Amino acid sequence: MSSECCKTGFNWTATPTGTETTITASLTTPSSTINTYVTGSSKTAALLMIHDIFGWTFSNLRILADQFAEELGVTVFLPDFFDGEVVDPSTLEDPVKREKFNIPEFIGRNSKEIRFPAMEAVARKLKQDYGKVATIGYCYGAWACLQLSALTTSPTSTSPTPLIAATSIAHPSLLTPAELDAVRSPLQIIAPEHDPAFTPDLKKYANEVVPTLGVAYEYIYFPGLTHGFAAKGDRGDEAQRKGLEKARRDAVGFLGEFL
Structure with missing residues (x-):
């Protein structure tokens, strides 16, 4: 995972319209209460958004969540999967803060092994409550979407049903070939040309393997x-504005087929 490409970018000027609440979910007892940004009013379809390293309070992602809720007609959940740790969004445009932000240490505190159990618990809770649940993940969040895509509603069933209706991932990081191998539900990958986190070899692997699944x-x-x-x-x-707007429209079009 390239540190610099993940902690640079631009903050968007718009005001999110959703609300902050909590979601209670757990694979074991006792359950965990997780802070969550929620937007939309559907009772039958949910979109679980898994954030990048800037976390659940990142305004850009909340703006996207609002747009997905409106354009897909679903309820969007953007939970805090970093257990309260928040990266100051001004880090994106402040070279001093970027220099101080140690991504390897951050990932160590928020490794897959540490964070995935809560992600799975939330996905299963949304499946239980809404019937249909899709996922979308950006950068750090993409690997989690793929791992969720490998799960079924009932692991002991003789005819297992995928837990996730569909997933879209944009410029993924921390991805492994094994995670691509295990995909069980419809997958969309939004891939920029220049991406040290999603390398040409990984792009090639995805395009060779996923079509066989x-x-x-x-x-x-x-x-x-x-x-x-x-x-x-x-x-x-x-060029960037057109690209990011197209990426959102593409995700809406793809996920909408399955929700």
């Missing part, structure tokens, strides 16, 4: 754009 698959390539553009791109730059 028997799931709907869509790979969308954004020439000239870089890692982070879909969630942190510069809206003042025409």
Whole structure:
């Protein structure tokens, strides 16, 4: 995972319209209460958004959540999967803060092994409450979407049903070939041309393997754009603005087929 590409970008100027609440979910007893940004009013379909390293309070992701709620007609949940740790969004545009932000140490505190149990618990809770649940993940959140895509509603069933209706991931980081191998539900990958986190070898692997898994698959390539553009791109730059808006529309189109 390249440190610099994950902690650079632009803050968007808009005001999120959802609310902060909590969601109670657990794979074991006792259950955990997780802070969550919620937007939308559907009672039958939910979208679980898994954040990048800037976490659940990152305004850009909340703005996207509001747009997904409106355009997909679903309820969107953006939970805090960093257990209260928040990265100051001004880090994106402040070279001093970027220099001080140690991503390897941050990932160590928020490793897959530490954070995935809560992600699975929330996904299962949303499945129980809404019937249909899809996922979308940016950067750090993408690996979690793939791991959720490998799960079934009942592991002991002779005819297992995927837990997740569909997933979309944008400029993923920390991805492994094994996570791509295990995908069980429809998958969309939003891939910029320049991305040290989602390498050419991983892109090639995804496009060779996922089409053999028997799931709907869509790979969308954004020439000239870089890692982070879909969630942190510069809206003042025409090429980036067009790219990030297309990435959102593409995600809406793909996920909407399955929700």
